[in-house]
Amino acid sequence: MAAWRSTWWFPRAACFVRPRGSIAALTEPAAVVLHGLRRGNLVPGQRVLVIGAGTVGLLGVLAARALGAGEVWLAARHPHQRTLGERFGASQVLDEAEATPQALAARAKRQPADLVLETVGGKADTLRAAGAALAPGGSVSVLGVFLGSVQLDPYPLLLKEATLAWSNCYARSWSGSPRADFEDAVALVDGERELLAGLVTHSVSLGEVERAFEIASDKKAGAVKVSVLPFP
Secondary structure (H helix, E strand, O other): OOOOOOOOOOOHHHOOOOOOOHHHHHHHHHHHHHHHHHHOOOOOOOOEEEEOOOHHHHHHHHHHHHOOOOOEEEEOOOHHHHHHHHHOOOOEEEOOHHHOHHHHHHHHOOOOEEEEEEOOOEOOOHHHHHHHHEEEEEEEEEOOOEOOOOOOOHHHHHHHOOEEEEOOOOOOOEOOEOOOHHHHHHHHHHHOHHHHHHHEEEEEEHHHHHHHHHHHHOHHHOOOEEEEEOOO
16 A cells, blocks of 8 residues: 555455565556456457556556457657557557547547546546547546546437446455455556566655655656655
8 A cells, every 4th residue: 555654554354465666556556447447347359548648547558458458549648658658558659639539539430449548637628538539338437536527528428328437446346256456456566567667767765755746746757656665
């Protein structure tokens, strides 16, 4: 669990053996992504569009591949995000101009997405973009945390009989399976150690937590995952 202290106490049932090293910090967001893909009812072979290329979005590409997705597209803003997205297995990386609602609606006429994973939130116009990209009968899984009212064009979603699935963290079990999202996240992160090492771009000590937020907010400087370590 990500936290700004050295010790936590939890029930045994809520504990998992974490991956070794700094990539352990990626286990929690990986669990969030796996839960979001399952909330969107991902079926092997489907085309997935991931909107947003921060830690969660990039892990979304990797997790979608692990769950059997066919093509996985990524909408990214910065060059370092494009590079990591391609390394993580994105079939195509769309820039800002290609990821507007208008551009995605035009693309959807020939190549719609079966599942859209929204990872941006904030004040972004990403729900309209997700709906525009969607195939008839498709799903949008919302992982991003929005900070206010959102823009949503309901008529295209009605015509497509789309499903809008809100995803909150992760679950202990899923559809009767005894495996927790976190358990699968541990396996995913442990199995992709070398690849994921490039996602942790910065590490700072607990005493420098304010600096960590400054680094994380400057995406143009190449920050992706900034880890706060309990000890210097």
